[in-house]
Amino acid sequence: MRQLHTPWQIDAATGLVAGARQVPSCNYDERPDGVAPDLIIVHGISVPPGAYGGPWIDRLFTNCLSPHEHPYFATIADLKVSSHLLVRRDGEVVQYVPLHLRAWHAGASSYQGRSRCNDFSVGIELEGADDAAYEPAQYRVLADLIAVLCAAYPSLSTSRVVGHSDVAPGRKTDPGPAFDWRRLHALLRVCRR
Numbered sequence: 532m533r534q535l536h537t538p539w540q541i542d543a544a545t546g547l548v549a550g551a552r553q554v555p556s557c558n559y560d561e562r563p564d565g566v567a568p569d570l571i572i573v574h575g576i577s578v579p580p581g582a583y584g585g586p587w588i589d590r591l592f593t594n595c596l597s598p599h600e601h602p603y604f605a606t607i608a609d610l611k612v613s614s615h616l617l618v619r620r621d622g623e624v625v626q627y628v629p630l631h632l633r634a635w636h637a638g639a640s641s642y643q644g645r646s647r648c649n650d651f652s653v654g655i656e657l658e659g660a661d662d663a664a665y666e667p668a669q670y671r672v673l674a675d676l677i678a679v680l681c682a683a684y685p686s687l688s689t690s691r692v693v694g695h696s697d698v699a700p701g702r703k704t705d706p707g708p709a710f711d712w713r714r715l716h717a718l719l720r721v722c723r724r
Contacts, residue, residue: 539624541683546629548676551616556592556627557658558613558635563650567686568630570652571677572637573715574614574695575631575659577704582706583658592627611635614654616676622668624676630684640698648698653680653687661707670711674718689719 538550540617547553562568578587579601587604590596592613598605614636617625628634636654645651655673680689694710695703 539672539679541630541679543631546631548624548626548630548679551624551626553626554589554593556634557594558592558611561627561630562631562633564661566651567692568651568653568684569686569688570642570648571680571687571692572648572654572695572698573673573706573710574588574636574654574656574694575661575665575707575710576614576617576656577658577660578607581660581663584694588617588656588658589625614656616654617656617658617715618669618672618676619658620666620669620670622666622672624672630680637695638696639702642698652698657706657710659706659709661704662709664709665706665711670714670718674715674721677719692719 540549553701575590577583580603591607594611596604596608598608611636613627615626615628615630615634619625630653633649635649636655638653639666640648642648655676657665657669658671659705677689677692681689695705
């Protein structure tokens with residue numbers, strides 16, 4: 532693997548990503564005993580749909596989203612959800628849950644015959660929508676994060692990166708058809724050199 536020149540460093544003991552803005556969520560719990568993350572799930576999120584920027588994702592993942600601030604918020608304000616990481620449109624990284632803990636991002640899910648994907652996965656949200664192109668900065672940061680995750684946690688591999696739609700088909704569509712998997716895989720091949 533080539534030497535990465537990235538601000539992201541992971542402390543495997545604490546599960547924290549140095550360089551990420553920390554916004555602690557209470558929507559997490561312990562992984563099952565003896566279970567290490569061995570899958571990375573890429574998501575797409577915009578709150579409200581199609582809107583970028585603003586405090587809304589942080590507020591959703593910290594249970595502080597007021598149902599009165601936007602009509603859409605009334606439909607999601609009571610959800611108890613989180614993700615380990617978010618990559619904003621400009622490449623900023625936000626961390627909500629330490630990586631060694633179980634974030635609540637995949638919901639009812641299954642991958643290669645294993646259900647409850649939250650038990651064994653790291654969730655990375657990309658600020659975006661199924662039908663809108665993601666930003667170049669997001670691909671670069673996502674590839675770098677995946678590379679440092681794989682270096683910090685030997686159970687993870689660049690070959691085990693999937694979309695939310697892959698673990699919850701029919702229920703979820705993100706990161707959507709606008710997400711360029713070829714571009715991500717090309718960046719990951721560069722990271723492995």
